[in-house]
Amino acid sequence: MKSVFSDISQLWVKRHLIWELSKADFKKKFVGSYFGVLWMFVQPVVTVIIYYIVFGVLRGDIVPQTEEYPYLLWMLAGIVPWFFFSEALNGATNSLNEYNYLVKKVVFPVNILPAIKIVSAVFIHLIFLGILLVVYLVMGRMPSVYWLQIPYYSLGVLILSLGLSYLTSSIMVFFKDMGQIVNIILQFGVWVTPIMWQYSLAGRFVPFLKLNPMFYVAEGMRGALLYGEWFWEQPGYTLYFWVFTLGVFAAGVAIFGRLRPHFADVL
Secondary structure (H helix, E strand, O other): OHHHHHHHHHHHHOHHHHHHHHHHHHHHOOOOOOOHHHHHHHHHHHHHHHHHHHHHHHOHHHOOOOOOOOHHHHHHHHHHHHHHHHHHHHHHHOHHHHOHHHHOOOOOOHHHHHHHHHHHHHHHHHHHHHHHHHHHHHOOOOOOHHHHHHHHHHHHHHHHHHHHHHHHHHHHHHOOOHHHHHHHHHHHHHHHOOOOOOHHHHHHHHHHHOOOHHHHHHHHHHHHHHHOOOHHHOHHHHHHHHHHHHHHHHHHHHHHHHHHHHHHHHO
């Protein structure tokens, strides 16, 4: 337990290093690309368009379709935090392999590598949040005090993805297939969160859907942006989310610390 708190405190101590390396990592993604940062938007925008056509236009019977809650706004509220979670977990899972030359340096704090990828994903998330809010304003949704909860839910995704990435990145050093497994889980997870369809359609399986912590985030963002709800209005589910998230974070840090002495030997 002492080592867990030591690793967590080191994230704060090394925050300036994490910030600088995260900026470099963000810029590196688009080096040598003709369209540069524009590629960052292509896949998410295409994904949104496809989901909107399939669910919002062709199958409007399985999604909320009212003048008060247009499907596009309803979907965006759930899918933007999912994009953040997916980008962060995918990138951080491969962080030790990508920066293996730093792992082999005895004096380098290896435990900040997943955090570097997470913060790099935050930059992209902030851009998408800006786009999300612009779309809301263009479609007539005026800002409200409930929107102040957006940073709260973003923080929840950040801590959850960081905790999971400590687990997945440390395992991937020894088991390269972990990256593919994470990809498959994320592809499956986007459908069981759910983001594109109303969870009430799941009937008796709704309690199982709510075990997914990203369900809490997606519905919470909709509550903040559309329904006018505060996160503390569901104290039991809020407690479950944070117990689960902090438990995953503590377990991920502990496993990372246990496996860390062997990273350099394998890489």
